[in-house]
Amino acid sequence: MAKMNDLAKWLLIFLIFGFGPFSPSMAQENEIRSPVAQKAKTIVEAACDYIRTHSNDMSAVQHVLRNDPRFFDRKNALYVFVHRYDAARKEAIVCAHGIRPELIGKNMWNLRTPNGRLLFHEIARLVEKDGEGWIEYDWLNPFTNRLQPKLSYVKRVLLGGSRKVWVGCGLWKEK
Secondary structure, eight states, X not given: OOOOOHHHHHHHHHHHTTOSTTOHHXXXXXXXXXXXXXXXXXXXXXXXXXXXXXXXXXXXXXXXXXXXGGGEEGGGTEEEEEEEEETTXXXXXXXXXXXXXXXXXXBOTTOOOTTXXXXXXXXXXXXXXXXXXXXXXXXXXXXXXXXXXXXXXXXXXXXXXXXXXXXXXXXEOOO
């Protein structure tokens, strides 16, 4: 076999280990950098700041997150969701939801995605380990009533009394 030059060796390494231009991680990186994804992240950051300041009145927080344009983007179907969580107690209680207020107070801990993932367990692990991050999953889009892939940015917020919540916002992807 002919001797490979250094550039060819590095290209082969990148392709073998999934760093090439067609790897899923690179595709997700591009999605995360998209303007809609960055808007979702901005919404989460603003919601985290608001919740830290007003956590003593979660009903007011819920009202603001549903009605203040800083916390949603109807054009791109972006809305905030907030869960108080405690893995030891097996809880992921909906505290606020930008589009489905009927979920408030529900424990979503053991709810599975349509393909069987325990999504709320995964989010709790993510925010405990890294404090924030992106997660992709299949979910029912309430705007279209279709199952679609969703890419959400979630961030942990520590409140008084050792209460922990995550705040999230995600964008819908086409299949």
